[in-house]
Amino acid sequence: MKASGYDGPKTLDERDWERAAELRRSVFFPYEKSFEDGFRTWPISLSEEYARNTIAMFHDGVPVSAVSWVTRDFITLGHGLRMGFIGGVCTHPKHRNKGLASTLLSACINRLRDDGADFVYISGARPLYYKSGANHVGCFKSFKLHAAKRHNTKLFPVNLRDATIDDAVLLASLYQREPTRFVRPILDYLLTLRHGYCSGKACTFHLIEADGEPVGYLISAGSVETRWRAAEQVLEFCGERNLVLSALLSLASDLPSDHELYVEVHRADPLCTRLSSLGFSGELTTTSGTFKALNFCQTMRKLLPYFESQMPHELFKKIECNDCGQRYTVYSAEGSLEIDGETNMLWALLGAPPEQEAQNLKAHGKMQSLVESCLPLPIPSLYLNMI
Numbered sequence: 001m002k003a004s005g006y007d008g009p010k011t012l013d014e015r016d017w018e019r020a021a022e023l024r025r026s027v028f029f030p031y032e033k034s035f036e037d038g039f040r041t042w043p044i045s046l047s048e049e050y051a052r053n054t055i056a057m058f059h060d061g062v063p064v065s066a067v068s069w070v071t072r073d074f075i076t077l078g079h080g081l082r083m084g085f086i087g088g089v090c091t092h093p094k095h096r097n098k099g100l101a102s103t104l105l106s107a108c109i110n111r112l113r114d115d116g117a118d119f120v121y122i123s124g125a126r127p128l129y130y131k132s133g134a135n136h137v138g139c140f141k142s143f144k145l146h147a148a149k150r151h152n153t154k155l156f157p158v159n160l161r162d163a164t165i166d167d168a169v170l171l172a173s174l175y176q177r178e179p180t181r182f183v184r185p186i187l188d189y190l191l192t193l194r195h196g197y198c199s200g201k202a203c204t205f206h207l208i209e210a211d212g213e214p215v216g217y218l219i220s221a222g223s224v225e226t227r228w229r230a231a232e233q234v235l236e237f238c239g240e241r242n243l244v245l246s247a248l249l250s251l252a253s254d255l256p257s258d259h260e261l262y263v264e265v266h267r268a269d270p271l272c273t274r275l276s277s278l279g280f281s282g283e284l285t286t287t288s289g290t291f292k293a294l295n296f297c298q299t300m301r302k303l304l305p306y307f308e309s310q311m312p313h314e315l316f317k318k319i320e321c322n323d324c325g326q327r328y329t330v331y332s333a334e335g336s337l338e339i340d341g342e343t344n345m346l347w348a349l350l351g352a353p354p355e356q357e358a359q360n361l362k363a364h365g366k367m368q369s370l371v372e373s374c375l376p377l378p379i380p381s382l383y384l385n386m387i
Contacts, residue, residue, distance in 0.1 A: 003098040006064075008057035009107040020056050020063040027090040041200045043191035044070060045088060045387045054088070055107060057100040065091040065100035067108050071117060072385055073183040076378050077306040081299065083182075083379075084112035084120040087387030089128070105132055109292065118299040119350070123199075123289045123386050133342045134290035138353035139376060140264040141282030143275050145252040155246040156210065160254075163205035163217065165193040171205060171217055175238045180266070180378045182385060192384060198235055199386040208239050208247045215239050218247055219384065220261075230256070234263040235383040241271045245278075267351070268378045286353040289386070293346045296328045297321040303377075311370055335365025351376035 012020055021035035029038025039045040049070050056063035068088040073080050086108055091101050105128060112120055122129050125136070163171060168189040175181055192198055193205065202222035208215050216239015220232050232255065237244050252261040264285065265271045272282055293299065300321050319332040328345045330337040339345045340360035347358040348371070363371045 003100065006057050006059055006095075006098070006100060008065075008100075009055040009104050010058060012051075012054055012056060012063070016056065016063055017051050017054065020054060020066045023063055023066060023092060024088055024090055027092070028088075040195040041197040041202075042087065042387055043195040043197055044085075044188060044385055046191055046195075047187060050088075050387060055104055057091075057095075057104060059095060064095040065104055067101070067104040068387065069108055069112060069120075070385065070387060071112065071115060074181065074380055075178075075183065076180050076380075077303065077374075078179070079303055079306050080183075081118045081302060081377075082116050084108075084115075084117040085123070085382075085385050085387050086112075086120055087123040089122075089124075089126075101128055102131070105129075109294065113294045116298070117294050118302070120292045120294060121287075121289055121382055121386070122292070125288065125290055129290045132292065134292040135343050135346060136286045136289075136353050137291050137347060137350040138284045138286055138356070139266055139351040139379060140285050140287070140381075141267050141272055142285045143263050143265060143272075143280045143282045145248060145261040145263070145280065155249060156242055158215075158243055158246045158250060159209040160206045160218070160247060160250060161209065163193065163207045165190060167205070167207060168193055170207075170214055174214060174216055178238050178380070180269075181238075181380050184385070188384060199383040201233075201235070201383075203235060206247070206251065208243055210243055215243050216247065218244070218251060220251065230258060231260040231262055234261065236381040237263070237271075241269075241274055244271060245274050264381070266378050266381075268376075284354045287382075289382075291346060291350060293342070293349055296323050296345055296349075299349065300330060303374075307370060307374055310373055311366065330367065332367070335363070335367030335370075337364075337367045337371065338362045348375055349377055350379065 025032060025035045025038050032038035050068050053070060054066055054068040057065040066088060069084050069086045071082060071084045073082050089101055109120060122134050168186055171189050172186050196202060198219060204220050206218040206220060208217055218234050219236040220234050248263055255261060275282060322329045326342050328339040339348055344358045344360050348361055352358055
């Protein structure tokens with residue numbers, strides 16, 4: 001319920017945007033001189049799309065609470081889905097605990113749902129986000145590569161060189177070869193390269209070259225201190241997996257001997273198998289931010305061609321999908337799938353965090369094989385597009 005004395009949610013004109021940007025600077029980066037100085041560490045937040053997709057609550061004509069979003073289509077299993085990224089959720093200290101951010105978040109989610117988004121990813125973890133139905137998922141495994149350890153593995157010879165802003169088009173073209181990927185504008189690469197940050201972390205693009213030709217890239221974050229030793233993290237990679245593996249081991253070997261290199265790999269990615277075969281142990285991780293699935297039936301319909309390619313065609317004759325409150329069902333003549341609870345549905349689609357599992361999921365007949373063979377869905381690395 002919207003508090004009295006406030007106006008909104010409203011989109012922003014140029015003057016409103018400047019005031020909302022100053023509000024965010026004061027909340028998130030109080031020691032920086034400007035919005036740009038602070039949010040350059042989250043460079044997608046400097047895009048026109050981010051400014052255009054900002055809504056706010058107003059008090060006496062001034063924005064006192066704001067939220068923004070961007071959307072990216074993504075390819076998974078050969079079919080297109082859509083993800084919204086939500087960030088910059090804030091309220092002026094004098095206007096908190098009045099439900100303003102909740103009102104804005106709900107309006108933002110509704111707009112993304114109307115725009116055909118299947119999922120939203122919200123940067124951060126707050127009670128506000130859980131209350132909206134968002135939760136963490138577990139779909140990536142974290143592998144640790146020791147710099148001091150030398151690996152007795154016959155590798156493909158690769159060379160790594162740091163990319164510059166002049167390589168933006170090349171990086172984008174290499175990424176487009178990925179089977180699971182976001183459909184990104186070139187501006188995503190330009191902003192990240194220009195500012196040298198990705199999701200709040202200083203980062204470097206490493207072009208992978210084989211026989212003098214570019215074949216992929218790694219994005220590594222700057223050194224951070226873990227409990228035991230200094231570490232770097234690979235935020236994203238693309239390219240043929242044997243070449244990516246060679247590049248990862250080369251990058252790890254070039255680090256100081258007391259450093260470690262961490263890389264997150266989706267558990268359905270073949271790179272998981274290659275790393276495991278070399279003795280590296282991958283641990284399932286929990287996403288730092290929270291996901292919300294927006295339209296179960298829409299997502300299932302989009303994926304029907306993939307399901308039909310993996311399962312007997314008869315399973316999908318006269319298929320019916322229903323979303324009744326927090327009960328989600330898929331019926332056909334050959335089987336049924338029933339899921340109770342929004343979180344269980346989310347975890348069935350994207351994967352449960354460590355030591356959790358989707359409960360109240362009942363699959364009957366051939367629908368059981370669909371669940372086992374086709375879910376959870378692969379998703380791309382999120383870091384570059386977080387806001």
